[in-house]
Amino acid sequence: MQFKVTPWEVRGKINYEKLVKEFGVQKIDNKLLDKIESITGELHFMLRRKIFFAHRDLNWILNEYEKGNKFFLYTGRAPSGPIHIGHLLPWMFTKWLQDKFDVELWFQFPDEEKFLFKKNLKFEEVEKYLEDNILDVIAVGFDPEKTNFIIDTKHASLLYKQACKISKRITFSMVKSSFGLSEQSNIGSIFYTAMQAVPAFLPSILKNKKIPCLTPHAIDQDPHFRLSRDMLPKLGYYKPASIQCSFLPPLTGVSGKMSASEKETAVYTTDDEKTIRKKIMKYAFSGGQPTVEEHRKKGGIPEIDVSYQWLRYLFEPDDKKLEKIYYDYKTGKLLTGEMKEILIKKISEFLKEHNDKKKKAKKNINKYFEWFNFKSLP
Amino acid sequence: MQFKVTPWEVRGKINYEKLVKEFGVQKIDNKLLDKIESITGELHFMLRRKIFFAHRDLNWILNEYEKGNKFFLYTGRAPSGPIHIGHLLPWMFTKWLQDKFDVELWFQFPDEEKFLFKKNLKFEEVEKYLEDNILDVIAVGFDPEKTNFIIDTKHASLLYKQACKISKRITFSMVKSSFGLSEQSNIGSIFYTAMQAVPAFLPSILKNKKIPCLTPHAIDQDPHFRLSRDMLPKLGYYKPASIQCSFLPPLTGVSGKMSASEKETAVYTTDDEKTIRKKIMKYAFSGGQPTVEEHRKKGGIPEIDVSYQWLRYLFEPDDKKLEKIYYDYKTGKLLTGEMKEILIKKISEFLKEHNDKKKKAKKNINKYFEWFNFKSLP
Numbered sequence: 001m002q003f004k005v006t007p008w009e010v011r012g013k014i015n016y017e018k019l020v021k022e023f024g025v026q027k028i029d030n031k032l033l034d035k036i037e038s039i040t041g042e043l044h045f046m047l048r049r050k051i052f053f054a055h056r057d058l059n060w061i062l063n064e065y066e067k068g069n070k071f072f073l074y075t076g077r078a079p080s081g082p083i084h085i086g087h088l089l090p091w092m093f094t095k096w097l098q099d100k101f102d103v104e105l106w107f108q109f110p111d112e113e114k115f116l117f118k119k120n121l122k123f124e125e126v127e128k129y130l131e132d133n134i135l136d137v138i139a140v141g142f143d144p145e146k147t148n149f150i151i152d153t154k155h156a157s158l159l160y161k162q163a164c165k166i167s168k169r170i171t172f173s174m175v176k177s178s179f180g181l182s183e184q185s186n187i188g189s190i191f192y193t194a195m196q197a198v199p200a201f202l203p204s205i206l207k208n209k210k211i212p213c214l215t216p217h218a219i220d221q222d223p224h225f226r227l228s229r230d231m232l233p234k235l236g237y238y239k240p241a242s243i244q245c246s247f248l249p250p251l252t253g254v255s256g257k258m259s260a261s262e263k264e265t266a267v268y269t270t271d272d273e274k275t276i277r278k279k280i281m282k283y284a285f286s287g288g289q290p291t292v293e294e295h296r297k298k299g300g301i302p303e304i305d306v307s308y309q310w311l312r313y314l315f316e317p318d319d320k321k322l323e324k325i326y327y328d329y330k331t332g333k334l335l336t337g338e339m340k341e342i343l344i345k346k347i348s349e350f351l352k353e354h355n356d357k358k359k360k361a362k363k364n365i366n367k368y369f370e371w372f373n374f375k376s377l378p
Numbered sequence: 379m380q381f382k383v384t385p386w387e388v389r390g391k392i393n394y395e396k397l398v399k400e401f402g403v404q405k406i407d408n409k410l411l412d413k414i415e416s417i418t419g420e421l422h423f424m425l426r427r428k429i430f431f432a433h434r435d436l437n438w439i440l441n442e443y444e445k446g447n448k449f450f451l452y453t454g455r456a457p458s459g460p461i462h463i464g465h466l467l468p469w470m471f472t473k474w475l476q477d478k479f480d481v482e483l484w485f486q487f488p489d490e491e492k493f494l495f496k497k498n499l500k501f502e503e504v505e506k507y508l509e510d511n512i513l514d515v516i517a518v519g520f521d522p523e524k525t526n527f528i529i530d531t532k533h534a535s536l537l538y539k540q541a542c543k544i545s546k547r548i549t550f551s552m553v554k555s556s557f558g559l560s561e562q563s564n565i566g567s568i569f570y571t572a573m574q575a576v577p578a579f580l581p582s583i584l585k586n587k588k589i590p591c592l593t594p595h596a597i598d599q600d601p602h603f604r605l606s607r608d609m610l611p612k613l614g615y616y617k618p619a620s621i622q623c624s625f626l627p628p629l630t631g632v633s634g635k636m637s638a639s640e641k642e643t644a645v646y647t648t649d650d651e652k653t654i655r656k657k658i659m660k661y662a663f664s665g666g667q668p669t670v671e672e673h674r675k676k677g678g679i680p681e682i683d684v685s686y687q688w689l690r691y692l693f694e695p696d697d698k699k700l701e702k703i704y705y706d707y708k709t710g711k712l713l714t715g716e717m718k719e720i721l722i723k724k725i726s727e728f729l730k731e732h733n734d735k736k737k738k739a740k741k742n743i744n745k746y747f748e749w750f751n752f753k754s755l756p
Contacts (some may be wrong), residue, residue, distance in 0.1 A: 112542045123539065155540035161501065161531035162489045167566030172550060175565055187547030187553055191569035 003255075004269060005220050006180050008117050011215035013255035014264075016053065016219075016246055016348075023222045025054040025244060040100040045317045046093050046245065053256065055227065057241035061214050067222055073097055074240070076108035079129040080121060083136040085347070086258035086267035087250040091140045093245070094216045094353075098143060100198060101264070105366075106146045106199045107137060112152050113196070116188040131365075136269055138361035138368065140356050149368040150202075152195055160196045162205065167194035169231045176221045197228035200240040207369075211241040218247055220257070248313050249306055251283040269355065273348045280307065280340050280347075287329070288336030299332040307336070307343040315346035326375045380634075384558050386495050388635035394431065394597075394624055401600045403432040403622060413440055418433035423695045424471050424623065432597060434607065434715065442590050443479065449590035450482040451475055452577045452618065454528075457507040458492035458499055461514040462644035463725070464626040466732075467692060471520045471623070472594045475523060483525045484577045485515060485746075490530050494566040500609050511745075514647050516739035517732050527746040528580075530573055531642040536750070537576045540583065545572035547609045556601045575606035579615040584749075591618040596625055598635070627650035627684055629661040637675070651726045656749050658685065658718050658725075663705070665713030677710040678717075684719040685714070693724035704742065 003012030005019060020027055028050070037043050039062065046052050061071050075094050077087065098105050111126050134149065152159060175181055175190055202211045215225060222244060228240040247257040250265035258266045264283050267276055287305030289295035302308040308329060316322045325342065328334035381390030383397060398405055406428065415421050417440065424430050439449050455465065476483050476552035489504050512527065530537060553559055553568055578591045593603060600622060607617040625635040630641035638643045642661045645654055657749050665683030667673035680686040686707060694700045703720065 057572060112539065116542060116546055123543070144426050153539035153542070156534035157532060160534035161490065161539050164494060164502070164531070164566045167496055167569070168564045170565050171562050172559075172565060172568060173561040176561070180549075183551040183554070184549050186546050187548050187550060187572060190541045191545070191565050192552060194565060 002232060006257055007221050007223055008179075010220055010247065010257035011282060012258075014247070019219060020054055023054075023219070023226065025219070025222060025242075026058075028053055028055055028058070028243075032058060035059070039065065044093060044096045044198060045319065046089075046313075049312060051089070051313055052093060052216070052243055052245045053168060054244040055242060056227075056244075057239060057303055058243055059239040060215075061212055064212050069212060070101070070103055071214045071241070072203050073216045073318075074106045074108070074213050075217055076110060076151055076196075076199070077133055077137060078110045078113040078115035078362065079133045080118065081129055082196065082268045082270055083133055084258055084268050085310075085314060086266060087246050088140065088269070090216050090218055090245055091137060092314075093219045095141050097214070097216060098146065103146070104203065105142055106150060107147060108150045108152070108196070108199045109134065109143070109270060110192075111194060116186060116192055126322040130141055134365060134368075135358045135361045136354075138364060139269075139357035141357065144367035144369075147150075147368055148371040151198055154349065155372055158202070159195060162198045162202065163191070165235055166197045166231050167191060170194065170227060174227065174325040178227055183240070193224050193227055197231065198225045200225075200228055201232055201235065201237040204237050210236070210238055212238050215240050217241045217242060217244060219244040220247075220256075228312055249309050250283065251279060251306055253285040253304075253306065267347060267351075270359070271351065275346075275353055276347050276351070277344050280344055284310075284343070288338040288339075289332075292335060295335060298330040300329045300330045300334070302326050302364075305329065305336070305339065307339045311346065315343065315350060385599050385601055386557075388598055388625065392635075394446070398432055401432075401597070401604065403434055403600060403620075404436075406433055406621075410436060413437070414534060415492065417443065419679075421424040422471060422474045423697065424467070424691075426697065427690060427723055428692055429467070429620050430594070430623045432622040433620060434622075435617060435665065436592075438623055439590055439592050439619040446483055446496075447590060449592045449619070450484060450581050451488070452484045452573075452591050452593045453595055454486035455490060455511055455515060456488045456491035457504055457511040459507055460646045460648055461648050463688075463692060464628075464644060466647070467626050467731070468594050468596055468623055468694075469515060470574060472714050473519050475594060475621075476524065481524070482581065482697075483520055483674070484528060484581060486518070486524060486530070486574070486577045487512065488530045488570075488604065489532075489660060490566065490573060493509050494564060495572055496752055506611060512743060512746075514732075514734045516742060519735065522742055522745035525746055526675075526749040528577055533615045533750055536580070537672045538574060540573040540576045540580065541569070541612055541644070544575045544606065544609050545569060545593045547612055548572065548605060550574070552605065552715070556605055565577055569602035571602050571605055571664060574602045575609065575706070577620035578606055579610055579613065582615050588616055590613070590616050593618050595620060595622060596635075596700070597622040598625075628682055629657060629663065631663040631684065638671065645725060645729075646731060647736070649729065651722075654729070655722050658722055662688075662718060662721070664714040665715075667710075670713060673713060674710040678707045678712070680704050680707050683714070685717045688721055689724065693721065 004013045005014060009245065033043060036047065065071060073094055075090060113131055115121050115126050159308060172190060172195055175193060181190060182316060225240055225242050232239055250258045252265050254363045267279055285306040287301035289298050311325060312322060325334065329339060381392045383392060385530060388403055411421060411425060414425065428622055443449060451472055453468060469704055472483065487506055487508060493499050493501055493504055494631045550568060553571060557566060570643050603620050628636045630643050663684045665679035690700060703712065707717060
């Protein structure tokens with residue numbers, strides 16, 4: 001089966017090697033990891049495990065940083081449903097970047113994106129999820145003093161004019177090939193990428209100086225930045241750099257991308273322990289053997305075991321512990337049911353803590369929007 | 379020569395009969411004029427002279443009005459240069475409509491439009507003209523208590539979301555055929571018509587009830603409203619009605635449209651008497667005969683005489699006086715030079731008064747923007 005990766009659709013068994021070539025991004029090699037470590041003092045497990053595996057201009061961003069030219073981070077979330085743990089992955093890494101590099105984060109909530117791309121979605125539904133999504137993002141722990149939230153429709157009096165500047169340099173034929181749009185696509189969806197480009201240079205406008213931008217994101221978002229990288233220098237700004245991750249596998253198998261609309265493939269931040277247990281026991285694709293006896297003899301295959309992969313991607317940051325799980329499973333010492341129990345415990349603890357933070361987030365919302373109250377554009 | 383009329387280009391000798399058929403608009407007939415007169419008590423000379431000659435759903439708008447369902451007016455100006463007298467024509471008529479029907483006017487300044495459609499135009503240049511254009515509009519005399527100004531980029535936090543709703547129902551292939559855009563058109567220009575549609579239903583949103591909309595405009599803007607008339611009912615609003623005028627002829631001849639970028643074709647509101655005299659004496663296309671002797675004998679042709687046409691379109695509201703000028707010219711009694719003198723005197727007086735009002739307009743600007751300070755959208 002052919003795989004397909006666009007910002008709006010991920011399908012088939014993804015060949016990341018092929019994707020790297022097709023998109024024209026660079027793989028993160030060990031030399032680059034050493035360089036990050038020399039600044040941050042340690043490597044996040046998502047870097048050690050090559051979950052963040054590709055980039056554009058990361059070397060340049062680090063060089064500028066070492067020269068004292070600090071970058072800012074830019075990532076985002078298009079609200080249209082509840083947050084699942086696959087969404088949290090790049091945000092947790094982004095928080096690590098913010099802490100280690102001590103930099104600003106601009107977080108965009110493009111509340112029009114899914115509205116424009118999903119046939120039956122109404123703004124009312126988007127709004128229903130917007131505030132809840134915001135609370136999930138705050139719960140990740142971004143520094144309110146250094147983090148600014150942008151809501152596209154709400155802050156359009158700053159964004160739209162800048163998006164027009166970008167849009168003037170992007171033709172329909174360019175978005176057609178980059179995003180797989182057609183003559184039957186609606187004109188809002190055609191314009192949209194210009195809105196997504198704006199946060200990559202908005203801080204440069206507000207502070208009236210060129211500031212490098214680093215965007216951590218899942219690799220399916222690359223087409224947006226590929227386009228804006230071509231355009232921004234023409235407007236006098238730096239090309240945004242990026243650092244890109246692969247997709248947390250859906251519960252149902254280690255290919256494709258978790259989908260908020262297919263409920264059995266994902267664990268939501270709102271799921272309670274009972275739901276988590278049920279989902280993982282019922283749906284988590286197993287790399288184990290059909291019988292306990294056979295499993296003890298032949299061992300399991302952690303590479304295709306979703307529970308193991310979730311531990312690797314998100315819930316077991318300790319390499320030693322993860323390695324032990326890997327070998328115990330591979331040698332048949334650890335059964336699938338036991339692996340699932342480990343994961344259930346980890347996720348439940350993680351989400352309990354996440355939801356405690358989410359409850360407290362409510363009273364802090366305004367802090368993330370203060371930038372807008374006091375800023376006006378030149 | 380083929381003529382061409384789009385919102386961004388008017389070329390060739392316009393055949394208005396053909397245009398009416400091509401655009402699918404209705405001509406304003408005497409029955410409709412009677413109906414207007416029965417409400418307003420008199421007819422504006424631009425109606426009597428069929429300068430406003432076409433419409434969409436004007437009958438319906440008048441019926442609703444008579445039932446007590448008042449419409450609002452919507453027109454606009456895309457700033458990119460100084461105001462010439464051709465711009466003033468539909469606005470003067472709009473003021474008359476506002477006074478006679480006692481209705482609200484929403485006046486849009488789409489400051490991104492010309493930026494998106496003119497290759498080398500920068501936002502800085504647009505902004506230079508924006509405030510001056512606003513003063514010209516105020517000088518026309520719109521009631522500040524009943525007139526609201528919209529600047530697209532400044533008020534985008536209200537407009538953009540509504541434009542997204544419209545845009546979701548308009549495909550690229552629709553704008554391609556309506557506006558003559560291509561795959562090489564920029565994505566901002568493709569999206570733009572959605573922004574122009576918003577003021578046609580924004581008052582309905584702000585007041586949370588369906589309000590009929592009447593848009594007075596030159597016929598080249600019809601494609602925008604043709605599209606939005608199809609879309610607005612799907613969002614639960616009325617189709618905007620329109621009343622459309624032909625173009626004030628450029629100085630250089632009675633075909634085509636006055637252009638702000640071809641200075642010799644237009645008289646600007648900023649032109650002083652000396653400049654006006656020079657332009658009209660030098661450029662105003664004459665329907666007169668080569669020699670005075672011949673003119674006295676054969677008479678002139680007022681139909682192609684630009685000075686006469688300007689009197690007819692704008693500067694001689696008195697039908698009796700205009701008729702006398704017509705016959706005096708046609709019979710050779712009135713010479714081209716004398717016709718030009720009449721026009722120069724009329725324009726100079728008109729613009730003197732206009733500029734007095736423009737000077738006073740400055741202190742009133744804020745009144746036209748008060749709607750935005752107090753409104754927030756549901």
